[in-house]
Amino acid sequence: xxxxxxxxxxxxxxxxxxxxxxxxxxxxxxxxxxxxxxxxxxxxxxxxxxxxxxxxxxxxxxxxxxxxxxxxxxxxxxxxxxxxxxxxxxxxxxxxxxxxxxxxxxxxxxxxxxxxxxxxxxxxxxxxxxxxxxxxxxxxxxxxxxxxxxxxxxxxxxxxxxxxxxxxxxxxxxxxxxxxxxxxxxxxxxxxxxxxxxxxxxxxxxxxxxxxxxxxxxxxxxxxxxxxxxxxxxxxxxxxxxxxxxxxxxxxxxxxxxxxxxxxxxxxxxxxxxxxxxxxxxxxxxxxxxxxxxxxxxxxxxxxxxxxxxxxxxxxxxxxxxxxxxxxxxxxxxxxx
Ligand SMILES: C[S@@+](CC[C@H](N)C(=O)[O-])C[C@H]1O[C@@H](n2cnc3c(N)ncnc32)[C@H](O)[C@@H]1O
Numbered sequence: 599x600x601x602x603x604x605x606x607x608x609x610x611x612x613x614x615x616x617x618x619x620x621x622x623x624x625x626x627x628x629x630x631x632x633x634x635x636x637x638x639x640x641x642x643x644x645x646x647x648x649x650x651x652x653x654x655x656x657x658x659x660x661x662x663x664x665x666x667x668x669x670x671x672x673x674x675x676x677x678x679x680x681x682x683x684x685x686x687x688x689x690x691x692x693x694x695x696x697x698x699x700x701x702x703x704x705x706x707x708x709x710x711x712x713x714x715x716x717x718x719x720x721x722x723x724x725x726x727x728x729x730x731x732x733x734x735x736x737x738x739x740x741x742x743x744x745x746x747x748x749x750x751x752x753x754x755x756x757x758x759x760x761x762x763x764x765x766x767x768x769x770x771x772x773x774x775x776x777x778x779x780x781x782x783x784x785x786x787x788x789x790x791x792x793x794x795x796x797x798x799x800x801x802x803x804x805x806x807x808x809x810x811x812x813x814x815x816x817x818x819x820x821x822x823x824x825x826x827x828x829x830x831x832x833x834x835x836x837x838x839x840x841x842x843x844x845x846x847x848x849x850x851x852x853x854x855x856x857x858x859x860x861x862x863x864x865x866x867x868x869x870x871x872x873x874x875x876x877x878x879x880x881x882x883x884x885x886x887x888x889x890x891x892x893x894x895x896x897x898x899x900x901x902x903x904x905x906x907x908x909x910x911x912x913x914x915x916x917x918x919x920x921x922x923x924x925x926x927x928x929x930x931x932x933x934x935x
Contacts, residue, residue, distance in 0.1 A: 606738065609723055626877065638860075641831070643720075646827045646828075647716075658812040659813045659816060668916065670698055675913075676796070680796050681706075683763075685764050686765045688767045689771040693728075710736065712736060712737075713738075714738070718742075725738075762794040767799050770802040774890060800924050814858050838872045844868055847861075908929070911926075912926040
C-alpha cells in the first residue's frame with residue numbers, strides 16, 4: 599500500500615513477486631503451443647501504456663474519439679440512472695474517459711471517489727496524482743492489479759447517499775478475450791455490482807473491414823511499435839534475447855470470427871532463449887506469434903454475453919455511424935433480490 603503525499607490518495611498494488619510468475623507461466627504455456635500466442639495484458643509496462651495512448655491519437659484509430667463522444671452525449675443520463683458517486687474503472691489506462699463520467703457526477707453533486715484499476719502501475723499512479731488535483735474533494739483509491747485475478751481486492755462501495763457505483767470497462771478491452779473467457783470475466787465483474795449499480799461497457803462494433811484494418815495498421819507505425827514492445831517486456835522481465843527488429847507487425851480482420859488479430863511475424867528463422875525459464879524457443883522464418891485478438895460486436899452479441907454473465911442490458915448507446923457501442927448493464931432485479 600503506497601500512500602501518496604499530501605492528498606486523499608491511496609494506491610494498493612497487488613502485483614508483486616507473484617506477477618512475474620504469472621508472466622513466466624503465460625510465456626511457458628504460450629510459447630510452447632503449436633501456434634504460439636501471448637495475452638495482450640503483457641503489452642502494458644510503462645512504455646506499452648505510453649504507446650497505447652499514442653495509438654489513441656492516430657487518425658486511423660476511430661475507437662477512442664468515438665467512445666469519448668458517446669460518453670460526452672450520455673454521461674448525464676448514465677449518472678442520473680444510477681445516482682452514482684463512485685466510479686470504478688477497470689483497465690483504466692490514462693483515465694481520459696473517466697473524466698467525462700466524473701464531470702457528470704460532479705455536476706449532479708454526487709461525486710465522491712474514483713477507483714482506477716490497471717495492470718500498469720505507471721498509469722494508475724499518474725491518474726491518481728492528476729485527478730485528485732483536478733477534482734478537489736474527490737478521493738482516489740488506485741488499484742494496481744489484474745482484473746482477472748484481483749477483483750476481490752477492489753475496495754467495497756461505501757454506501758450512503760451517492761453510494762451507488764458505476765463500474766466501467768471501456769476502450770473495447772473486453773474484446774481482447776476470446777468468447778468463453780470473455781463471459782467469465784463479465785461474470786466476475788457482475789459480482790461487483792449492487793442492485794442500483796451499473797456496468798458501462800465499451801465495445802467496438804462490426805463494420806467495414808477496411809476501416810477496422812486501417813485502425814490497427816496506422817501509417818505512423820505506432821501500433822507496430824506497441825506490438826513489438828511485448829518482446830522488450832520479455833527481454834527485460836524474463837531475461838529473454840528476442841531481437842524485436844526481426845519481427846514484423848501483422849494485423850488483419852478475421853471475418854469468420856469477427857475479430858482483429860495482431861501477430862508478430864519472424865522475418866527470419868531465429869532461436870530465442872528465455873533465460874529465466876531456461877526455455878529455448880524456435881521460430882521458423884515467417885512463423886507468427888499471436889499477441890492480441892480484438893473482437894468486434896453487434897448489440898445482439900453484447901446482450902448475449904451480458905446475459906450469459908448474469909447481467910441484463912439496460913441501455914445501448916452508439917454513434918451515428920455505428921462505429922462503437924457503449925452499453926449500460928445491471929444485475930437483473932430478481933437476482934438482486
Ligand atoms: C485497450 S487499453 C484501454 C485503456 C482505456 N480504458 C481506454 O479506454 O482508452 C486496455 C487497458 O487495460 C489494461 N489491462 C489490460 N488487461 C488487464 C487486466 N487483466 N487487468 C487490469 N488491467 C488490464 C491495460 O494496461 C490498458 O491500460
